[in-house]
Amino acid sequence: MPPETCPNCGAEVPPKAKACPECGSDEKTGWSGEAASSGLGLPEESFDYDDFVKREFGEDKPVPRGIAWYWWVVAVLVLTAILGMILWR
Template sequence: MPRGAVACDDCGACAKSGWKENREVYDGLDLPDDDDFDYDEFVSREFGAAKPRRGMNRELFWRWVAAIVLAVMVLGYLVAAF
């Protein structure tokens, strides 16, 4: 754009609003319609499906930790009582 230009001569946008009244239709760009767009399918295609985790999940891990801590506390109480 030339220096001091108020609007783009190439696209013909209005200097006040920035919009062009007679805009071209962008059919050749292959843009998806908003109604046809499936976000979950897009994420799966772009990033791949989530891989199943191996081993214990966090909830099971913390349950085992709680059970072991409780068992150690009960065992400590019983040893100290006798």
């Protein structure tokens, strides 16, 4: 029995329809239910993860590390300078 609206694309599904008129999803490809969510979710997650990994190991990853090291050096230098000012006075 089809839902009133397609869980895949959100289009209105006729009561007697066996498949969504918009995206073509049906009982086999998945109306509502765990089969639909898992079937549609896994490919998207894996794809996003791979793309995310590529971005992480590409250009974005070294930048945060550089910023972290930079700020550690700055913090040490500032503390050293402050201590030096105090001790020299």
